[in-house]
Amino acid sequence: MRAKSPSFTRLFRKRDLFESTQFRLTLLYSGLLMLFLVLFIAVVYTILYTTIFKDQERELESNVNQEARSIEEYLTYQNHKGRLEFQNQGALVKDVDQFFYYVVNRSGELVLGDEIIPELRTQLLTTISSWNPNRKEILQETFHVNFSKKMPHDKGRRDEFHPTQRTDTIRLMIAGKPISYNGEVIGMLYIGKEISLAYQVLKWLLIILSVLAILFLAVALVISYYMSKKAMVPITRAFSRQREFAADASHELRTPLSVMLSSINALEMTLDLKKEDYSNKLLFNMKNEVKRMTGLVGDLLTLARSDSGTVEHVNERFDFRPIAEEVVDSVQAMAESKQIKLHFESPETLFVNGDPQRLTQLLYILLDNAIKYTLNGGEATLSLAVKGKDLLITMKDTGVGINPEDHERIFERFYRADKARTRQVGGHGLGLPIAKWIVESHKGIIQVSSEIGKGSTFFIRMPIRDN
Secondary structure, three states: OOEEOOOOOOOOOOOOHHHHHHHHHHHHHHHHHHHHHHHHHHHHHHHHHHHHHHHHHHHHHHHHHHHHHHHHHHHHHHOOOOOOOOOOHHHOOOOOOEEEEEEEEOOOOEEEEEEOOHHHHHHHHHHHHOOOOOOOOEEEEEEEOOOOOOOOOOOOOOOOOOHHHHOOEEEEEEEEEEEEEOOEEEEEEEEEEEOHHHHHHHHHHHHHHHHHHHHHHHHHHHHHHHHHHHHHHHHHHHHHHHHHHHHHHHHHHHHHHHHHHHHHHHHHHHOOOOOOOHHHHHHHHHHHHHHHHHHHHHHHHHHHHHHHOOOOOOOEEEEHHHHHHHHHHHOHHHHHOOOOEEEEEOOOOOEEEEOHHHHHHHHHHHHHHHHHOOOOOOEEEEEEEEEOOEEEEEEEEOOOOOOHHHOOHHHOOOOOOOHHHHHHHOOOOOHHHHHHHHHHHOOOEEEEEEEOOOEEEEEEEEOOOOO
16 A cells, blocks of 8 residues: 655755846855955055065165265275274164164175174074175065073163064065275175064954955845845746746646547547548647647646646655556557667566656656657667665666767756757657656756767666655
């Protein structure tokens, strides 16, 4: 006996086309807003970065040029005759903003110098000894200092404030200038300026801008959601009217088509017509066209109801094999008319949970599609199997095949990969969309693998077994 569930329930509710479209519009709008924001942040940060450090470089370059001229004037005034000698440290007065200044002779020996942190002298001299500055060249270096020991306090300095003592990382901007005497270079002047504070300010600025960008992203998503929702209103209304028209028209057309088919059948029974008579051929063509129109109207009505969400699915336990055998037997004549070998593979019993009517319709669509697009003398195989708690359906044929770019589009309504061939075999592009809807209504997936001239294989996996 078939055990029906207490009530009809829908097993699966697919994301509506308009919901997915609105979701994409929301992402598009928010993405554009964020793109402009990121570009704005990048431009502002780049301008600030360039402005701050360019000002620092210009100030340092002006400072080293001025100090170099002062040393050259001092040497000329003292008449040292090309010797880089200083009577006292006051010969070169260190600027407040300078981190260090060093005067070295042509041999690379330190002649005069001072620095805020004496422990860095060795690292500083090593750095400048391997650097030969070109014209207007500025060097940026990072130094690490261990502040575990107490730093000596120099009371003789004019400025006792040492911001570098708050961090173990020192960033310096260094400039060098040759010292000349009577046109001959006799030494080098190196001046270093600390830019750690500027780096820290820019770092915090970047963090603040990033936080603002994240907050703006949330605001942009909310704004984009309402913008996309408003944009979808007229489209949703138009589609709803079109859907209602398709459902109403399909429902109203079923009655006259049924009457026409019944009338044609009555004419065939009452009139004594021979197969070669023109009237018999005319009735035969009319009957086929009415059947085709009846199938099309039925498919349209099914899709219209699926769009409206009014289709209810039966969830009951049943043996799927007898139903599948009956479907295969019903299409056997159509396969034999094209000399197609139709194969069926299935376990002896195949109990599943689902909607028998919809799953039967699914098999009809798969078999009809395989027979239509398989050339005379080909083969088609329907396989049913169980894997875990899933039902696996495989429909394989040796037909004309499908282009790789059409693999996804064949499940779209009214889409036909080969329109000329489809008109010949009588397809209208609704079978596979209905098959996909049936599979997805059972929370399953349908995929296709195909190659032109070698056939197609449809894979279906549905979790419709009891726990």
